[in-house]
Amino acid sequence: MAELRITINGASYKALDGMTILDVCRREGIHIPTLCNHPDLQTRGICRICVVDVKGSKTLQAACSTPVEAGMVISTTTDRVRKSRKTIVELLLANHYTDCTVCPKNLNCELQSLANEFGLTDLRWKERRERTIPQDDSSPVFIRDNNKCVLCQRCVRACDEMQGVYAVANLFKGDSMIVGSAFNKPIGEVVCINCGQCVAHCPTGALSEKYCIEDIWKAIDDPKKVVVVQTAPAIRAALGEEFGYPAGTRVTGKMASALRTMGFDYVFDTQFAADLTIMEEGYELLGRLRSALTGGEAPALPMTTSCSPGWIKFQEHFFPELLPNVSTCKSPQQMFGAVVKSFWAGKMGIDPENIVCVSVMPCTAKKFESIRPEMARNGRPDVDYVLTTRELAVMIKQAGIDLHDMKNSTFDNPLGESTGAATIFAASGGVMEAALRTAYEVVTGREVPFKNLDISPVRGMDGVREASIKINGAQKDWSFLEGVELKVLVAHGTANAKKVMNAVREGTMAAHFIEIMTCPGGCLGGGGQPLPGTPEIRLARAKAIYEEDADSPLRKSHENPSVKKLYEDFLGAPNSHLAHELLHTHYTARGQY
Amino acid sequence: MARKIDVVFSDFQPGSALRAALGMTPTSVIELVTKSKLRGRGGAGFPTGLKWDAARSHRSDDKFIICNADEGEPGTFKDKNILEKQTAKVIEGMAIGAYAIGASKGFIYLRGEYKYLVKDLMKKIEELKSQNLIGKDICREKGFCFDVDIKLGSGSYVCGEETALIESLESKRGEPRNKPPYPAEAGYLGQPTVVNNVETLSFIPHILLNGAEWFQQFGTEKSTGSKLFSVSGDCRKPGIYEFEFGITIRELLKEIDADPDTKAVQIGGASGFCACSDDFDKPICFEGIPTGGSIIVFNKSRSMFMVLKNFVEFFQEESCGQCVPCREGCSRMLEGIEKFEQGRGSSKTINDLLELSTTMSLASKCGFGQSVPNSFRTIASKFKDEILSAGGGEVWRS
Numbered sequence: 001m002a003e004l005r006i007t008i009n010g011a012s013y014k015a016l017d018g019m020t021i022l023d024v025c026r027r028e029g030i031h032i033p034t035l036c037n038h039p040d041l042q043t044r045g046i047c048r049i050c051v052v053d054v055k056g057s058k059t060l061q062a063a064c065s066t067p068v069e070a071g072m073v074i075s076t077t078t079d080r081v082r083k084s085r086k087t088i089v090e091l092l093l094a095n096h097y098t099d100c101t102v103c104p105k106n107l108n109c110e111l112q113s114l115a116n117e118f119g120l121t122d123l124r125w126k127e128r129r130e131r132t133i134p135q136d137d138s139s140p141v142f143i144r145d146n147n148k149c150v151l152c153q154r155c156v157r158a159c160d161e162m163q164g165v166y167a168v169a170n171l172f173k174g175d176s177m178i179v180g181s182a183f184n185k186p187i188g189e190v191v192c193i194n195c196g197q198c199v200a201h202c203p204t205g206a207l208s209e210k211y212c213i214e215d216i217w218k219a220i221d222d223p224k225k226v227v228v229v230q231t232a233p234a235i236r237a238a239l240g241e242e243f244g245y246p247a248g249t250r251v252t253g254k255m256a257s258a259l260r261t262m263g264f265d266y267v268f269d270t271q272f273a274a275d276l277t278i279m280e281e282g283y284e285l286l287g288r289l290r291s292a293l294t295g296g297e298a299p300a301l302p303m304t305t306s307c308s309p310g311w312i313k314f315q316e317h318f319f320p321e322l323l324p325n326v327s328t329c330k331s332p333q334q335m336f337g338a339v340v341k342s343f344w345a346g347k348m349g350i351d352p353e354n355i356v357c358v359s360v361m362p363c364t365a366k367k368f369e370s371i372r373p374e375m376a377r378n379g380r381p382d383v384d385y386v387l388t389t390r391e392l393a394v395m396i397k398q399a400g401i402d403l404h405d406m407k408n409s410t411f412d413n414p415l416g417e418s419t420g421a422a423t424i425f426a427a428s429g430g431v432m433e434a435a436l437r438t439a440y441e442v443v444t445g446r447e448v449p450f451k452n453l454d455i456s457p458v459r460g461m462d463g464v465r466e467a468s469i470k471i472n473g474a475q476k477d478w479s480f481l482e483g484v485e486l487k488v489l490v491a492h493g494t495a496n497a498k499k500v501m502n503a504v505r506e507g508t509m510a511a512h513f514i515e516i517m518t519c520p521g522g523c524l525g526g527g528g529q530p531l532p533g534t535p536e537i538r539l540a541r542a543k544a545i546y547e548e549d550a551d552s553p554l555r556k557s558h559e560n561p562s563v564k565k566l567y568e569d570f571l572g573a574p575n576s577h578l579a580h581e582l583l584h585t586h587y588t589a590r591g592q593y
Numbered sequence: 594m595a596r597k598i599d600v601v602f603s604d605f606q607p608g609s610a611l612r613a614a615l616g617m618t619p620t621s622v623i624e625l626v627t628k629s630k631l632r633g634r635g636g637a638g639f640p641t642g643l644k645w646d647a648a649r650s651h652r653s654d655d656k657f658i659i660c661n662a663d664e665g666e667p668g669t670f671k672d673k674n675i676l677e678k679q680t681a682k683v684i685e686g687m688a689i690g691a692y693a694i695g696a697s698k699g700f701i702y703l704r705g706e707y708k709y710l711v712k713d714l715m716k717k718i719e720e721l722k723s724q725n726l727i728g729k730d731i732c733r734e735k736g737f738c739f740d741v742d743i744k745l746g747s748g749s750y751v752c753g754e755e756t757a758l759i760e761s762l763e764s765k766r767g768e769p770r771n772k773p774p775y776p777a778e779a780g781y782l783g784q785p786t787v788v789n790n791v792e793t794l795s796f797i798p799h800i801l802l803n804g805a806e807w808f809q810q811f812g813t814e815k816s817t818g819s820k821l822f823s824v825s826g827d828c829r830k831p832g833i834y835e836f837e838f839g840i841t842i843r844e845l846l847k848e849i850d851a852d853p854d855t856k857a858v859q860i861g862g863a864s865g866f867c868a869c870s871d872d873f874d875k876p877i878c879f880e881g882i883p884t885g886g887s888i889i890v891f892n893k894s895r896s897m898f899m900v901l902k903n904f905v906e907f908f909q910e911e912s913c914g915q916c917v918p919c920r921e922g923c924s925r926m927l928e929g930i931e932k933f934e935q936g937r938g939s940s941k942t943i944n945d946l947l948e949l950s951t952t953m954s955l956a957s958k959c960g961f962g963q964s965v966p967n968s969f970r971t972i973a974s975k976f977k978d979e980i981l982s983a984g985g986g987e988v989w990r991s
């Protein structure tokens with residue numbers, strides 16, 4: 001790419017052909033306000049808050065969408081720029097239902113920040129927007145309040161570009177334009193995978209998850225209830241952001257203390273169930289490979305993971321004919337719930353009826369997963385309530401707790417014990433890495449041939465990543481795998497998954513095992529995580545996750561003592577009859593309309 | 594004094610100009626068009642030769658030429674007439690453009706309401722095909738192929754904006770794109786594309802046949818040639834006229850036999866400029882008062898407030914809605930204007946709206962939002978009292 005020079009506010013800067021004005025300004029630390037722009041999404045150039053003055057141009061130019069040209073002379077502070085930006089904020093506010101103090105986005109709203117940035121003390125258009133459009137609460141996991149929508153299209157782009165779901169679009173034009181679903185149907189009546197990436201990309205309070213905070217306080221305050229909480233791996237690397245810690249700060253121990261202080265009776269860890277998942281899913285994969293390679297009944301291969309509930313629903317809608325390829329394993333959240341209300345209830349002598357199982361997830365789709373009919377036994381859901389990371393932060397604050405004040409503590413046992421393999425479930429590629437660490441060792445009796453157990457080819461942020469491991473020295477039981485090149489593939493973002501699954505459908509996919517995560521970067525970039533979420537922040541969280549793994553004394557799921565004991569005392573062996581009954585599930589083919 | 598002339602609707606022998614073009618290299622065709630100083634008649638007035646040259650210079654096997662027949666500007670109906678009466682001429686203009694830039698496919702993007710024209714247009718296309726004036730190896734020129742398709746617009750004004758038009762052609766919402774890249778670099782399906790107005794294309798064959806000097810003898814230095822006008826409103830002879838560029842408003846009013854008590858002329862439709870009697874000696878041309886061709890005459894009996902309100906209502910509804918200054922600006926502007934009707938408007942209201950106008954013109958994403966304020970600015974300054982007294986009471990000054 002050719003190098004060129006431009007002038008910004010009187011100073012000369014180097015730039016590369018193909019960069020936008022915003023790119024250069026960001027790199028040089030020249031502040032440009034933005035709203036519709038988001039690093040995860042393609043540029044639309046529609047909010048116009050980023051306009052700058054370019055010498056020789058009659059109109060102002062949007063910094064986000066204007067490519068640099070050699071010799072360009074740019075000013076970001078002229079009178080026209082200042083006035084236009086301020087007017088744009090005023091225009092947005094004039095059509096925004098403003099109830100900031102009781103809005104879920106209060107103090108974390110990009111529109112509010114803009115109003116603050118421009119020092120607005122009065123509004124020229126005072127006829128304030130009222131709540132004229134009914135809220136759409138038809139989704140099981142989130143609420144759309146179009147009275148607060150600024151039509152930045154970030155939700156639309158997240159749904160289209162990142163997820164390939166196309167659940168929402170612009171409807172109507174001009175003054176009547178809104179974001180909605182096909183034929184203006186409520187979102188609950190169209191194909192939506194509940195991933196919450198729309199929520200995570202919304203700059204205002206137009207999209208927010210459905211809170212279940214009050215229900216949980218009620219359960220905690222009910223002396224008859226035993227309230228247990230599990231926290232997903234991704235929470236510990238992100239929750240701190242809600243309390244002002246830099247992205248990538250691990251707050252595992254503080255979080256456990258906070259949960260205990262809040263009144264949860266048992267503070268457990270979803271990671272326990274993640275290790276359990278690896279045992280079940282690893283053996284399931286090996287079982288399928290055995291059938292395939294020893295001429296048994298032809299199993300569905302490649303097998304895909306099943307931890308990510310957005311992806312499950314995506315597959316049910318868009319690739320129903322490939323449902324047999326999906327691992328029958330429940331997700332860690334649901335395995336955990338099933339174990340708590342069976343094994344643990346029995347062991348503790350507690351009537352499952354009195355157990356309230358709460359999970360904290362980086363995810364909105366988990367809310368939907370927990371209410372699937374197949375995730376309940378005897379009419380009782382295995383997981384009663386699902387909180388997002390953001391909701392947990394609200395609860396901690398409501399309890400008058402500042403995370404900074406918390407001392408480190410550990411999870412309760414036995415369902416709080418886990419390995420580093422479970423921690424990395426939070427990152428795209430982590431389930432694959434954890435599964436390989438176990439499966440390879442089960443088959444060969446030796447550790448995976450990667451330095452420090454770090455299977456780096458499956459790590460990273462590329463949308464689709466492929467890797468392979470050659471199996472040498474398979475033990476007697478697994479001799480059919482001797483010399484086999486185990487091919488694996490990792491994808492995140494369902495738009496990427498769609499490409500992968502199209503190849504599976506066409507039969508051009510050579511992989512044996514595919515990990516798919518719905519959200520960018522995996523669960524650490526989930527729809528329920530602290531805002532904002534950017535590629536940079538996700539990288540910081542991923543770094544924290546891999547550090548936590550590296551620091552763990554145990555890093556292979558099959559070495560988790562509590563999991564081993566669960567098999568000895570209760571389940572028998574991986575994929576046993578009881579394991580199947582409790583830990584495995586089935587899927588529902590759904591239409592596309 | 595500027596003359597009434599007759600080029601666009603003059604007789605024309607199909608194939609004659611195309612053959613002349615095929616006798617030249619594509620580059621020399623473009624040079625000729627550039628030399629004629631022909632500027633786009635769709636409103637923006639971009640030099641056609643430069644546009645063609647840009648499209649030619651971008652390499653691709655798939656280039657396109659699009660005839661913009663969306664004609665959505667209130668008060669214009671000239672393109673419909675040209676297409677109806679001079680179909681072969683327009684298509685020949687497209688074919689010459691295609692040859693010049695290296696395209697083999699063209700579209701006529703036809704305003705949805707002109708659907709009734711489709712049958713005749715298709716018939717004409719077939720006829721031209723049978724005469725080897727479009728299709729394969731046109732005029733026996735080996736390898737020069739050019740086909741034309743008709744696509745119907747779906748009733749949005751913004752779809753006349755070239756990049757919104759292209760989005761619409763691609764079956765997307767008709768919303769303007771960011772420019773650059775301009776269509777000449779990345780247009781339809783991301784390929785180099787030229788979008789030209791119907792009228793622009795209808796001049797091309799004449800320039801090929803008569804030369805650049807001939808074309809330049811009409812009009813002004815910076816606005817060569819003639820221009821079609823769609824005339825409506827308070828005059829005795831409404832209809833379509835062709836005048837040289839540079840004609841003054843007064844001369845034009847005389848030609849169309851406008852009402853003697855004409856108080857205002859809206860030039861360029863809703864997104865154009867309102868002229869009052871002080872302006873009547875100004876020339877209509879790109880360096881004077883520019884226009885896509887719509888002329889609406891208002892006599893003393895008309896309420897300029899209602900005219901303005903009508904325009905802004907149109908904009909509020911027709912804004913594609915994507916960018917904030919335009920979408921929200923149109924709504925706030927209409928709200929402000931309605932205040933006057935309710936007797937709640939003041940000079941301060943006008944000033945607020947003028948500031949809003951500045952932002953809309955400066956910061957909107959496309960020409961739509963940028964030109965919305967034209968009518969407000971001109972009407973509000975020239976007929977301020979009519980606006981201020983719209984509520985029926987006294988002119989309210991504060």
Ligand SMILES: Cc1cc2nc3c(=O)[nH]c(=O)nc-3n(C[C@H](O)[C@H](O)[C@H](O)COP(=O)(O)O)c2cc1C
Pocket residue numbers: 632633634635636637638639641661662663664665666750751752753754755756788789790791793794959960961
């Ligand atoms: C809102 C808007 C509407 C437009 N509508 C039309 C139209 O109906 N017909 C047209 O030829 N050009 C229209 N234009 C101008 C086109 O964008 C484009 O400049 C023109 O088609 C180019 O052709 P020309 O160079 O031959 O004029 C419109 C522009 C804007 C901003």
